[in-house]
Amino acid sequence: MKVTLKVWRQKNRSTPGAFKTHETPELNVNMSFLEMLDVVNEQLANRGEEPIAFDHDCREGICGTCSLVIDGKPHGPHKGITTCQTYMRTFNDGDEIVIEPFRAKAFPLIKDLVVDRKAFDRIQHAGGYITVRTGAAPDANSVPVPKQTADFAMDAAQCIGCGACVAACKNASAMLFVAAKISHLGLMPQGQPERYRRAKGMVDQMDKEGFGACTVTGSCEAVCPKEISLDFIARMNRDYGVALLKGDAKAVKSGGAG
Amino acid sequence: MVTLSSNIPSGPLASKWEKHKFATTLINPANKRKYKILVVGAGLAGSSASATLAELGFEVHNFVFHDSPRRAHSVAAQGGINAAKNYQNDGDSVHRLFYDTIKGGDFRAREANVYRLAEVSLNIIDQCAAQGVPFAREYGGLLDNRSFGGAQVSRTFYARGQTGQQLLLGAYSALNRNIANGGVKSFTHSEMLDLVVVDGHAKGIVVRNLQTGEITRHNGDAVVLATGGYGNVYNLSTYARGANVTASWRAYKRGACFGNPCYTQIHPTCIPVSGDYQAKLTLMSESLRNDGRVWVPKRKEDRAKRPADIAEGERDYYLERMYSAFGNLAPRDVASRAAKTVCDEGRGVGETGLGVYLDFSAAIQRLGEGKVRERYGNLFAMYHEITNENAYQTPMRIYPAVHYTMGGLWVDYNLMSNIPGLFVLGEANFSDHGANRLGASALMQGLSDGYFVLPATISGYLASQNPGKRPATDNDAFKEAEENVQAITKRLLGNKGKRTPYSFHMELGKLVWEHCGMARTAAGLTQGIKAISALREAYWKEVNVLGESNDWNQSLERAGRIADFIELGELMCRDALMREESCGGHFREEYQYTPEDPETKAGLVNPGDVKRRDDQFAFVAGWEYGGAPDKAPVLNKEPLVYEEVHMSTRSYK
Numbered sequence: 001m002k003v004t005l006k007v008w009r010q011k012n013r014s015t016p017g018a019f020k021t022h023e024t025p026e027l028n029v030n031m032s033f034l035e036m037l038d039v040v041n042e043q044l045a046n047r048g049e050e051p052i053a054f055d056h057d058c059r060e061g062i063c064g065t066c067s068l069v070i071d072g073k074p075h076g077p078h079k080g081i082t083t084c085q086t087y088m089r090t091f092n093d094g095d096e097i098v099i100e101p102f103r104a105k106a107f108p109l110i111k112d113l114v115v116d117r118k119a120f121d122r123i124q125h126a127g128g129y130i131t132v133r134t135g136a137a138p139d140a141n142s143v144p145v146p147k148q149t150a151d152f153a154m155d156a157a158q159c160i161g162c163g164a165c166v167a168a169c170k171n172a173s174a175m176l177f178v179a180a181k182i183s184h185l186g187l188m189p190q191g192q193p194e195r196y197r198r199a200k201g202m203v204d205q206m207d208k209e210g211f212g213a214c215t216v217t218g219s220c221e222a223v224c225p226k227e228i229s230l231d232f233i234a235r236m237n238r239d240y241g242v243a244l245l246k247g248d249a250k251a252v253k254s255g256g257a258g
Numbered sequence: 259m260v261t262l263s264s265n266i267p268s269g270p271l272a273s274k275w276e277k278h279k280f281a282t283t284l285i286n287p288a289n290k291r292k293y294k295i296l297v298v299g300a301g302l303a304g305s306s307a308s309a310t311l312a313e314l315g316f317e318v319h320n321f322v323f324h325d326s327p328r329r330a331h332s333v334a335a336q337g338g339i340n341a342a343k344n345y346q347n348d349g350d351s352v353h354r355l356f357y358d359t360i361k362g363g364d365f366r367a368r369e370a371n372v373y374r375l376a377e378v379s380l381n382i383i384d385q386c387a388a389q390g391v392p393f394a395r396e397y398g399g400l401l402d403n404r405s406f407g408g409a410q411v412s413r414t415f416y417a418r419g420q421t422g423q424q425l426l427l428g429a430y431s432a433l434n435r436n437i438a439n440g441g442v443k444s445f446t447h448s449e450m451l452d453l454v455v456v457d458g459h460a461k462g463i464v465v466r467n468l469q470t471g472e473i474t475r476h477n478g479d480a481v482v483l484a485t486g487g488y489g490n491v492y493n494l495s496t497y498a499r500g501a502n503v504t505a506s507w508r509a510y511k512r513g514a515c516f517g518n519p520c521y522t523q524i525h526p527t528c529i530p531v532s533g534d535y536q537a538k539l540t541l542m543s544e545s546l547r548n549d550g551r552v553w554v555p556k557r558k559e560d561r562a563k564r565p566a567d568i569a570e571g572e573r574d575y576y577l578e579r580m581y582s583a584f585g586n587l588a589p590r591d592v593a594s595r596a597a598k599t600v601c602d603e604g605r606g607v608g609e610t611g612l613g614v615y616l617d618f619s620a621a622i623q624r625l626g627e628g629k630v631r632e633r634y635g636n637l638f639a640m641y642h643e644i645t646n647e648n649a650y651q652t653p654m655r656i657y658p659a660v661h662y663t664m665g666g667l668w669v670d671y672n673l674m675s676n677i678p679g680l681f682v683l684g685e686a687n688f689s690d691h692g693a694n695r696l697g698a699s700a701l702m703q704g705l706s707d708g709y710f711v712l713p714a715t716i717s718g719y720l721a722s723q724n725p726g727k728r729p730a731t732d733n734d735a736f737k738e739a740e741e742n743v744q745a746i747t748k749r750l751l752g753n754k755g756k757r758t759p760y761s762f763h764m765e766l767g768k769l770v771w772e773h774c775g776m777a778r779t780a781a782g783l784t785q786g787i788k789a790i791s792a793l794r795e796a797y798w799k800e801v802n803v804l805g806e807s808n809d810w811n812q813s814l815e816r817a818g819r820i821a822d823f824i825e826l827g828e829l830m831c832r833d834a835l836m837r838e839e840s841c842g843g844h845f846r847e848e849y850q851y852t853p854e855d856p857e858t859k860a861g862l863v864n865p866g867d868v869k870r871r872d873d874q875f876a877f878v879a880g881w882e883y884g885g886a887p888d889k890a891p892v893l894n895k896e897p898l899v900y901e902e903v904h905m906s907t908r909s910y911k
Contacts, residue, residue: 012809030532032644038537038760045758045813050804053812055325057498059538061640062423063329078643085643110469111810118446121326125438129431130390134310134709135381137388141345144399145392154392157427158420161328188390 001093029089053112064160069100074164102167119209127201157184165220171212176220179236199239262896283721290315292725296478300327303684304484306708309432312441323449331498335422336543338414339701341379363692364842389428406697408589460680471808475731487663487685493767495660502819515880517668517688520834525661526593539659544697549621558604591694594658615653668880672715683707693842755800759817783835840868
């Protein structure tokens, strides 16, 4: 099979970009989408043209590095599948496929199809953890976690931090990503002491990064490669609300060594 | 020649670590903040080490070439992490985990390191559970376990098929906390391209920012490499595409010895190769062998039949037949070689004949499809995406693929290389897995090194260095290292050849797989060395790297890494040629058990099993750079001295 690619090419942030058309050589239907891009890039390189820059790493759907909006949909046509796990058998011979980067103000473009998602890291710096020094942990079985709770937390925890939720959202909102992290830690018994502080810190940072507001259209859930549920956003909103009601912890008036 | 001194503490095996921790000099809190430690890599080992060192009060700078520390390839580990908790009451203990691991490594690992690993395994699970890692639980709320290859107890903790992801997110969250409170400064999209050695000590690194192309110098009181394994030397592997040997290799070229480079792990359960375009092989977790049965048809004429059309009596469940005690849970090297053997006999299945069945029908009958789905659903889904086949209805087809490298930079008991001040953790070092790694042990080692071992040993070195006296980055050694990096970049971009870097990588991968893969011979390895050194020369004549140095340039990144892989491939072949024995994943056809051997007759091993030669090869090979790529490296040996365990014949029958 052969396909025609309409790819967003942009040298860098300060140079305007445009769609460029690339014809693929003969492809095998069992190729992954990224292997198809590898083959196109080898062809370009052999002609002395710069290959298409795209992000990828593990190629098994877990690292969250690959991105791409394929025919208008982040991570391509399949539900619950990343771009790297999309196979060419999904497409037909002669198709024209449009490939764009994840577009969002908070994800500035680096080159072609590569964007900078460090805003996600900064949101996690603002509370995406349970404070436990190495060596300070009690025996792992000393805190039982109901199976249902652990399973539910895992549903949220499996977020790969790819940013497809942001790319799909008309407001470029990061609510699903942030909700997944807040829910994972907020569900586990170990995460209770910092639960509300965490929710407030992460939501505030999310707003600071320039992500948009949520209007619960659910496009994020629809494209999420890990099928993370919109319900977690409700959980996050509740935790954030409680955090606001509780207010900031009062400053301790006196201190110092006793 | 350098002397490779293991620095194993004296005394009984079980008290060495405790004793060593007490004997190691401590640094007072006020002085700790005067030391700066550079950590390269942010997988399990790098993230956990960075976070823990910062908690201790050191100034930590962490470097990773990914856009975020969370992307490191530890994230992809599926099955689980071992710990000797004995929560199952099935006879596990620290000593048993130690023994299984050292036996699994075919008695080519360092005894004291492995014992420490088993001891520390207990703390790792505690630490991760406290971080909120959502491990699988039983209904009572306590932790669940499953079995893995090479063990007869259930000691593997897991989080669905995404254990590595969850453990990495745990370590990443600890790292984040320390970034937020200022303990760690994080440098992402930053690739280490050289090690700076000042007066014989590792005191800095040179880094390229992948976004801007800017080259910067960084000084520290110690340098920690946690940069992963080198399996991508084969091009096709289960590694992430970005995984590379460059940080380790550039340290090797600065004098760090490379330990046992030929020890590579070929994992038995991966999705078979389907075509030339392929860039990646996908692992199907070893945990599947808990419930899946491996077979091929007894007669080669049946290999093209549909599996459902092959009657039970016509199937050869060869692992159960050959290794009755461990069956489908035989260790990886054993299971891989057995798959190769049956395929070489012409009984392999699938289009290429390079595949065996992994069949779940018995498990589905016994447990029901729902239970199987709960245990392995994500793996079955992944298999379906790649092959378009439904493994609930028809057996999976699997074949061995490169998955892990046991070799790596040589380190002593303190995880310090032969360059003082250079520490190496996780898969990047050679130390704990010998010639074969057992399943669920890589996560254990990465976190053991990062959370518990390095933080306890590094102060022994730092105490010998005056606080606040690290060399400044205008030191000549920094200047020379930066010039070296600039020269490599210039040479790559200035070379006006006709071939793409990737075309060389594919060629290299085929050569290393052919000559230094699952079966090796003296003649093949000699030929491999010749072919790879010719490829190295061709590379610098014919490679064409597009783009500019001061820009996001994936061709340039890749070209530098491939140049290092080519040199490494040659060293692997040299190491495999030197090691005239078979052990673990290193199978030299000349050294295998025959039907006449007493061990075979006694029923300990099968004909064709690996045959060690302890009298001559019970040592770690630490290769020292010869000074130029075309100069032969120098072999240094660290004898493997076993104080408590007897190096016996490894039997899984």
